[in-house]
Amino acid sequence: MHRDWGHAALLLLPAMVLLFAFTHMPAIQTVIDSFWSTPRGRRPSVFVGDANYRRMLADPIFLKAMSNNAVYAALTIPASIALALAMAIFVQGRIAGRAFLRMSYFTPTVLPLIAVANIWVFFFLPGFGLFEQIREALGLSPQNWIGQPATALYAVTVVSVWSQAGFFMIFYLAALQNIPDSLREAAALEGTSRWTFFRRVTWPLLMPTTLFLSVNATINAFRTVDHIFVMTQGGPNNASMLLLYYIYEIGFRFWDTAYAATLTVVMVAILAIVGLGQFFLMDRRIHYK
Amino acid sequence: MHITSSPTHSAGGITLRGLQRRFETSTALDDVSVNLPSGRFSVLLGPSGCGKSTLLRLIAGLDTPTAGQIYVDQTEITALPPSQRNLSMVFQSYALFPHLSVAENILFGLSVRRVARAEQQARLDRVASMMGLTDLLARRPAQLSGGQQQRVALARAVISDRPICLMDEPLSNLDAKLRAEMRVEIRALQQRLGLTMVYVTHDQVEAMTMADHIVVMNQGRVQQVASPRDLYENPANTFVARFIGTPPMNLIPVACLAEPGALPEGGMVGIRPEDIVLDPKGLPARLVGVEYLGADQLAAFEIGPDDHRVRVLVRVPARHALPADGHALAWPDSAEHVFGPDGLRLSALLSPLKEPSHA
Numbered sequence: 001m002h003r004d005w006g007h008a009a010l011l012l013l014p015a016m017v018l019l020f021a022f023t024h025m026p027a028i029q030t031v032i033d034s035f036w037s038t039p040r041g042r043r044p045s046v047f048v049g050d051a052n053y054r055r056m057l058a059d060p061i062f063l064k065a066m067s068n069n070a071v072y073a074a075l076t077i078p079a080s081i082a083l084a085l086a087m088a089i090f091v092q093g094r095i096a097g098r099a100f101l102r103m104s105y106f107t108p109t110v111l112p113l114i115a116v117a118n119i120w121v122f123f124f125l126p127g128f129g130l131f132e133q134i135r136e137a138l139g140l141s142p143q144n145w146i147g148q149p150a151t152a153l154y155a156v157t158v159v160s161v162w163s164q165a166g167f168f169m170i171f172y173l174a175a176l177q178n179i180p181d182s183l184r185e186a187a188a189l190e191g192t193s194r195w196t197f198f199r200r201v202t203w204p205l206l207m208p209t210t211l212f213l214s215v216n217a218t219i220n221a222f223r224t225v226d227h228i229f230v231m232t233q234g235g236p237n238n239a240s241m242l243l244l245y246y247i248y249e250i251g252f253r254f255w256d257t258a259y260a261a262t263l264t265v266v267m268v269a270i271l272a273i274v275g276l277g278q279f280f281l282m283d284r285r286i287h288y289k
Numbered sequence: 290m291h292i293t294s295s296p297t298h299s300a301g302g303i304t305l306r307g308l309q310r311r312f313e314t315s316t317a318l319d320d321v322s323v324n325l326p327s328g329r330f331s332v333l334l335g336p337s338g339c340g341k342s343t344l345l346r347l348i349a350g351l352d353t354p355t356a357g358q359i360y361v362d363q364t365e366i367t368a369l370p371p372s373q374r375n376l377s378m379v380f381q382s383y384a385l386f387p388h389l390s391v392a393e394n395i396l397f398g399l400s401v402r403r404v405a406r407a408e409q410q411a412r413l414d415r416v417a418s419m420m421g422l423t424d425l426l427a428r429r430p431a432q433l434s435g436g437q438q439q440r441v442a443l444a445r446a447v448i449s450d451r452p453i454c455l456m457d458e459p460l461s462n463l464d465a466k467l468r469a470e471m472r473v474e475i476r477a478l479q480q481r482l483g484l485t486m487v488y489v490t491h492d493q494v495e496a497m498t499m500a501d502h503i504v505v506m507n508q509g510r511v512q513q514v515a516s517p518r519d520l521y522e523n524p525a526n527t528f529v530a531r532f533i534g535t536p537p538m539n540l541i542p543v544a545c546l547a548e549p550g551a552l553p554e555g556g557m558v559g560i561r562p563e564d565i566v567l568d569p570k571g572l573p574a575r576l577v578g579v580e581y582l583g584a585d586q587l588a589a590f591e592i593g594p595d596d597h598r599v600r601v602l603v604r605v606p607a608r609h610a611l612p613a614d615g616h617a618l619a620w621p622d623s624a625e626h627v628f629g630p631d632g633l634r635l636s637a638l639l640s641p642l643k644e645p646s647h648a
Contacts, residue, residue, distance in 0.1 A: 185380070186378070188351070188372060189349065190401050191372030200401075204388045
């Protein structure tokens with residue numbers, strides 16, 4: 001028995017070392033750092049209690065980033081899931097060029113976001129961007145979509161939805177193909193309309209997928225900020241500032257590591273709460289086979 | 290009010306005329322013309338790939354024929370959507386909705402058609418008690434055994450109160466004991482409700498025990514339409530002769546017989562294994578194998594001249610062990626089924642078929 005435990009511990013050791021060194025230790029260190037000041041020059045770090053947290057609550061940019069992130073999440077999560085479902089249903093049917101369509105929808109996923117964000121910058125460019133040309137044709141006045149505070153956040157939201165909806169579609173497509181044809185046929189014999197069948201059969205059977213995707217979309221809403229670097233750098237006037245981008249600025253541009261650690265603790269806490277909440281809330285309404 | 294214990298449905302006779310279903314690379318059904326009379330239990334029987342399931346799907350409206358017409362009570366329904374054909378169907382996989390309870394599954398059709406709540410409840414109560422599902426109504430399909438799921442699928446067909454019920458190999462997922470029970474149950478249900486049943490199977494035991502009449506199919510064509518007894522006693526061609534009966538009928542080429550007499554050249558003589566007796570005055574035969582079955586044993590013999598040896602199975606009582614050699618086989622003339630070189634039965638005049646043959 002003892003030997004078994006010894007072997008088990010030895011086998012676990014490599015993974016445990018990596019996990020502790022690169023995940024658990026930094027996480028714990030982050031929490032500790034958030035209660036200490038940032039060491040600067042000859043001044044070593046000192047314990048400051050909740051000073052960093054009080055500073056955070058008074059920080060207008062942090063509050064702006066939080067409310068931006070809330071809007072950003074509230075838009076990207078439902079929009080990308082709804083778009084993914086619509087695309088999956090569309091390309092599941094028997095239509096010409098189905099393989100080509102599926103590939104087109106999936107393309108944004110395989111392209112690096114940094115690269116395509118650059119292309120999107122051109123789409124949004126005032127004067128001769130794609131959207132501007134359409135507006136011009138309709139006789140509307142030119143807009144600087146990513147350069148004005150009123151629209152910058154929505155411009156980066158569109159890019160985010162576009163980049164992840166195709167990936168989500170693959171999951172819906174797989175789930176749709178798991179629903180046996182005989183269910184549709186049995187419903188057809190009863191005279192079930194397509195909408196009724198979707199509402200009463202397809203949608204409930206897709207619930208596990210929807211839960212999985214909404215958790216992923218939530219995490220992405222806080223985690224994916226690649227396009228912010230390329231498109232807006234959080235501006236103008238912090239209009240498109242998101243929490244993670246703010247953490248990057250504080251931590252790696254201003255080297256205020258203690259405050260960055262404080263912000264990180266908040267972000268991890270938000271993600272943990274959202275993730276747990278979704279599982280417990282939606283678990284009751286979900287059918288697992 | 291809708292479901293009574295006496296046969297109520299006089300409607301529901303199905304007529305198929307020249308049905309054809311062609312796929313891009315193959316023809317699943319060709320020139321199928323059959324009557325499936327109302328209130329009777331019809332079985333579509335054939336080996337896998339013979340087109341019987343395709344035919345059922347055409348009747349249900351889940352697939353469209355490339356040629357031919359389907360009538361119910363002289364009304365053409367070929368182009369109608371499934372929901373307007375006034376029929377119910379039990380699928381091989383049962384097609385139960387996994388996220389709905391048994392009660393919701395059974396009531397799915399009624400609630401889609403917006404039948405009043407009170408009537409839904411009344412019909413559910415009656416059907417559930419008829420099928421022995423009353424205690425299971427709150428369960429999910431995954432919490433039921435295979436036999437119970439089968440009952441739910443049946444209940445869903447019965448509650449629709451439609452005169453025609455189609456079944457696509459409904460018992461193939463059950464174990465042997467349950468299958469025997471369900472055979473009796475489905476047959477009793479059909480007779481009690483006076484349903485026009487169209488039942489697809491590849492299992493001849495199911496077909497023989499349940500059917501009023503059997504449509505034997507092979508390679509997309511109807512081989513014979515007859516009652517189980519008629520099918521066994523007067524197979525219309527060599528395919529039906531070999532397909533119906535376990536072990537299959539022995540087919541002996543005329544060339545192998547010592548005295549062909551009036552038998553047609555190039556034809557076959559069919560003799561059921563149970564019709565052959567060991568008789569020293571008969572055809573000399575060499576014993577090549579014995580399969581012991583308990584009450585009986587199946588003895589495999591070889592007969593005929595050396596260049597035309599043919600294997601013949603004989604069912605003999607198992608009480609006596611068979612000696613190794615010195616055998617001879619005989620059979621009464623009345624047990625002979627004579628088939629022409631084209632495989633069609635020639636002795637049809639001696640025992641006329643009750644139903645017109647479409648072979």
